[in-house]
Amino acid sequence: MGIGDAQVSAEDLETVTQQLGRTPRGTRAIASRCPSGHPNVVQTDPRLPDGTPFPTLYYLTCPKLNSLVSTLESGGLMKEQTERLATDEELAAAYLRAHESYLAERDAIESLGTQVTAGGMPGRVKCLHVHVAHALAKGPGVNPMGDEALALLKAQELWPAGDCAETAAG
Template identity: 60%
Template sequence: MSVSPEDIEAIGKQLGRTPRGIRSIAHRCTCGLPDVVETEPRLPDGTPFPTTYYVTCPRLASAIGTLEAEGLMKEMTDRLASDEDLAKSYRAAHDAYLAHRESIEHVEEIAGISAGGMPTRVKCLHVLAGHSLATSPGTNPLGDETLEALDDWGRRGPCV
């Protein structure tokens, strides 16, 4: 999805700062505003940026943060160690993430590094949920589980 000046303005308000390295709108909230952006693998100042899918909506970010605080990341990481099918699907999500970012641009400093702890642990549900929202259900099993645990963050209307 293309990025309009109105999108940039909304994202700036969501983040409380000027957005950097936005490549496209990866997902829109039910309220119509962007809630996940796709970022360039290298920011305009040259900094490598491994987080291809970045959650911008403060309501979504807050709801995900609550899940993190409740210990969901540890539960998921523990399951990765004992559930071979889940671990295989999560590795496939890691591989898909890397392949997509590489299709945008090769950045040596982050080659082989995805985000969110993939492929062996869970360290950021925001990244996993963003990945699921930006792609399709089934791409990232733990991102999908994160989203299933959330209410509709856009039901009250625009966040900004």
């Protein structure tokens, strides 16, 4: 599934509400699903229903994945990634392309009149959750920071596993 999901079902909205512990705002689409089939990333409108600008186009909703990404953040991954941006020209160029792609996609929905995207792009890594959400929504090769975080979780056999990988029918 993914961004092609034109309609967000009532069941999906209820799942996301349970995941977040609150009613989601500005949900446009389910951008990615865990192997079990439940949403793990939503695509949001560039403006919330009350008109507030919301530059975060992709929002991570899966509680298990959120927790695992928080562990990577607290372990210093964002600092290490930001430091590499200053010395690795190829990584910095790929990260700039991720920023430009994110901005173009959001602006195609509605321009906020700003070059601010999300997660610190393109100069630093500020929120790994945003990068993981972007990587899951767009697939490998678009957001190098999100791809790296997902690869670390998979290498450590932390995700997908457990509740996220349970069959929805089970």
